[in-house]
Amino acid sequence: MSPYKRRPTTLIVELQILLDRLAIRREHLLAPGQVKDQAEIAGVAGITRARVTQIINLTNLAPDIQQAILDLEPTTDPVPRFREREVRSIAIIANREKQRVLWKRLVNRNRTSAHA
Numbered sequence: 001m002s003p004y005k006r007r008p009t010t011l012i013v014e015l016q017i018l019l020d021r022l023a024i025r026r027e028h029l030l031a032p033g034q035v036k037d038q039a040e041i042a043g044v045a046g047i048t049r050a051r052v053t054q055i056i057n058l059t060n061l062a063p064d065i066q067q068a069i070l071d072l073e074p075t076t077d078p079v080p081r082f083r084e085r086e087v088r089s090i091a092i093i094a095n096r097e098k099q100r101v102l103w104k105r106l107v108n109r110n111r112t113s114a115h116a
Contacts, residue, residue, distance in 0.1 A: 054088055061087070062096040065103045082106050 035041050038056070042049045059066070075081065090102045 057088060057091045059091075060094075061091045062099045062103075065090070065099060068103070068107075 035044065038052045039049050042052045045052070061069075069087070072081075086106055090099050090106070093099050093102070
C-alpha cells in the first residue's frame, strides 16, 4: 500500500490515541510495582526503547497542544496534515511558549497549503 493511500485511522488518530493513553497511564506505568523502566515497557509492548521515548516525549507538549491534537477530526485526505516527526520535534522543546509558536506555525502552514 502506498504511504499516500492510508486509511482514515492515520496519523491524527494515532497521535490522539497515544496522547489519550499516555495521559492516563504515563505515571501508572512507571509507578512502583508496574514496570521497572522504559526498557521493560519496550519489551512488553514489542517496540524499541527509542520508540517508547518518542511516545513518552509527546506528553511533554503543552496541555493545550495535546488537547488540540485530541480535538482534531480524523481525515481521509491522502496526504497527512503533518507528520508525527514534526510534532515530536515540538515536544522536545522545554519552553511551552516556543512550543505554541511552532505548533501555530505548523497548523497555519498546513491550512495555507490546503487552501492553495
